[in-house]
Amino acid sequence: MTRPIYLDNNATCRLDPLVLETMMPYLQDGFCNPSSPYRAGARARAAVEHARSVIAEAFLCSPQELLFCSGGTEADNWALRGVAQVLKAKGRHILTSAIEHPAVQETLRALALDGFFVTEIPVNADGVVDISTLEKNIRPETVLISVMHANNETGVIQPVEEIAAIASSRKISFHSDAVQSAGKLPLHFGHLGADLIALSGHKLHGPKGIGLLYVREGTTLAPLITGGGQEMGRRSGTENVPAIVGLAAAVRIATENMRTTSARTSALRDRLETQILHTISDARVNGLDGPRLSNTSSIRFAGVDGESVALAMDLKGFEISTGSACSTGSELPSPVLLAMGLSPRDAQGTIRISLSRFTTEAEVDLAATALVEIVARLRAVSSL
Numbered sequence: 152m153t154r155p156i157y158l159d160n161n162a163t164c165r166l167d168p169l170v171l172e173t174m175m176p177y178l179q180d181g182f183c184n185p186s187s188p189y190r191a192g193a194r195a196r197a198a199v200e201h202a203r204s205v206i207a208e209a210f211l212c213s214p215q216e217l218l219f220c221s222g223g224t225e226a227d228n229w230a231l232r233g234v235a236q237v238l239k240a241k242g243r244h245i246l247t248s249a250i251e252h253p254a255v256q257e258t259l260r261a262l263a264l265d266g267f268f269v270t271e272i273p274v275n276a277d278g279v280v281d282i283s284t285l286e287k288n289i290r291p292e293t294v295l296i297s298v299m300h301a302n303n304e305t306g307v308i309q310p311v312e313e314i315a316a317i318a319s320s321r322k323i324s325f326h327s328d329a330v331q332s333a334g335k336l337p338l339h340f341g342h343l344g345a346d347l348i349a350l351s352g353h354k355l356h357g358p359k360g361i362g363l364l365y366v367r368e369g370t371t372l373a374p375l376i377t378g379g380g381q382e383m384g385r386r387s388g389t390e391n392v393p394a395i396v397g398l399a400a401a402v403r404i405a406t407e408n409m410r411t412t413s414a415r416t417s418a419l420r421d422r423l424e425t426q427i428l429h430t431i432s433d434a435r436v437n438g439l440d441g442p443r444l445s446n447t448s449s450i451r452f453a454g455v456d457g458e459s460v461a462l463a464m465d466l467k468g469f470e471i472s473t474g475s476a477c478s479t480g481s482e483l484p485s486p487v488l489l490a491m492g493l494s495p496r497d498a499q500g501t502i503r504i505s506l507s508r509f510t511t512e513a514e515v516d517l518a519a520t521a522l523v524e525i526v527a528r529l530r531a532v533s534s535l
């Protein structure tokens with residue numbers, strides 16, 4: 152079996168070869184600018200608009216509600232800063248959860264420095280946001296709620312439909328980061344009820360550097376990037392045509408295969424967790440009793456450091472993540488796990504394994520065997 156074995160699909164996914172195939176013509180002869188006045192420009196424009204309708208069909212919304220941008224981080228920044236700018240005269244209070252991705256958390260921190268008041272709503276031990284606390288914290292000046300659809304570290308799914316209903320009844324804008332759930336859970340943008348939804352190409356076997364923001368019809372949003380007026384005047388910059396075409400192909404493939412992928416990854420994840428929990432003492436799955444994405448497993452081992460486990464796994468040819476690492480490789484305990492009530496030591500003893508439709512049973516079995524050996528070896532020498 153070829154090594155390394157990749158088990159870190161919540162960090163990023165391999166590009167599906169079928170997606171690459173659809174992109175190739177636009178990386179080669181079809182390179183023209185969609186705004187150019189000749190026929191090749193019109194063909195590039197048609198490719199962009201076709202991609203938009205394919206994605207709209209998958210998420211059951213109107214193509215005009217989908218705006219392409221550079222990825223999940225930009226989509227989150229745009230949603231939060233764009234709403235804050237438009238609504239700051241109406242109110243300056245924002246509600247969010249304690250488990251958001253840094254793309255949301257850091258952006259809200261920046262808005263707080265700019266005069267906004269941000270309240271973080273706690274989650275329960277399963278990692279699910281506490282809706283009654285959220286409701287109690289709504290103030291007359293609350294203009295925005297931002298709660299993610301599924302958490303990147305634990306895979307725990309949040310009750311966004313209920314939050315959307317609360318937000319809508321109070322006339323508060325609602326943004327949801329669906330970067331991890333898109334392509335894994337059925338997403339009907341209209342039914343979900345959020346005004347703004349962020350997603351990213353490279354988390355669903357599409358290319359990097361492309362994402363989109365769903366902006367529900369009628370939602371006013373200031374632009375984040377100004378310039379030539381692309382994307383219906385709302386997000387400037389020459390369109391990344393190959394990546395847009397690739398994103399549409401990735402969304403289509405993920406949607407068509409969702410049922411089988413989800414059945415497959417949940418069976419593999421359960422197999423992995425069963426092997427680990429049955430063979431390694433003092434191992435626990437974080438968020439086990441919450442509703443979880445079928446591909447994500449956040450596991451903690453008493454008496455070892457997740458970072459050491461991930462390093463040892465890498466040396467054996469397995470790519471997994473720690474529970475603490477965010478994008479910058481921070482060694483601080485994960486705020487997400489701390490918010491779920493884990494002690495700093497338990498948070499630091501956590502690893503994350505995230506599967507994809509390309510993961511095989513043999514890979515999962517080899518990873519479980521390697522983990523059993525590594526945890527035993529590290530525990531034998533650990534002072535934790």
Ligand code: PLP
Pocket residue numbers: 161162221222223224225227252254299301302303328330331351352353362
């Ligand atoms: N939101 C979540 C939940 C994520 O997991 C990530 C990436 O890890 C992002 C946002 C950022 O997306 P991107 O890497 O496309 O900027």
